[in-house]
Amino acid sequence: MSGHTVGLKAWLLQRISAVYLALFFVYLIVQFYWYPFTDFSTWHEWIARPLVGTAFAGFILALLVHGWVGLRDVVLDYIQHLGLRLMVLIVIAFILIGCGFWSLRVLILAGLAT
Numbered sequence: 001m002s003g004h005t006v007g008l009k010a011w012l013l014q015r016i017s018a019v020y021l022a023l024f025f026v027y028l029i030v031q032f033y034w035y036p037f038t039d040f041s042t043w044h045e046w047i048a049r050p051l052v053g054t055a056f057a058g059f060i061l062a063l064l065v066h067g068w069v070g071l072r073d074v075v076l077d078y079i080q081h082l083g084l085r086l087m088v089l090i091v092i093a094f095i096l097i098g099c100g101f102w103s104l105r106v107l108i109l110a111g112l113a114t
Helices: 003-034 040-047 050-078 082-112
Strands: none
Touching: 003 050, 040 050, 040 082, 050 082
16 A cells, blocks of 8 residues: 555545534534533433434544544654654554543443433
8 A cells, every 4th residue: 555545545534534523513512502401310311322322432433533643644744763653653542542442431331321
């Protein structure tokens, strides 16, 4: 696979994830404006719905992908030493994976605690 193809895939992932993030934010703004939550139990019932939970999982995935592509591009542009670049990318990957698992755990607990 050529560098051009990898760059094009990263660019496409960045754009697709940005569109999903933007649409999800619009959905949240509409949801919170027209159907404000009066208490925790109302919010919890909403977040425990399968479709809402799935949409949030997609949001988290899109956010992690978007962050990875952006941070990877910055690291590749500004860190020239190969060993340091690899170390920084590994640290970023572990942090993003950890955030993903933590977020997934929170969504699962919110759905199971109904």
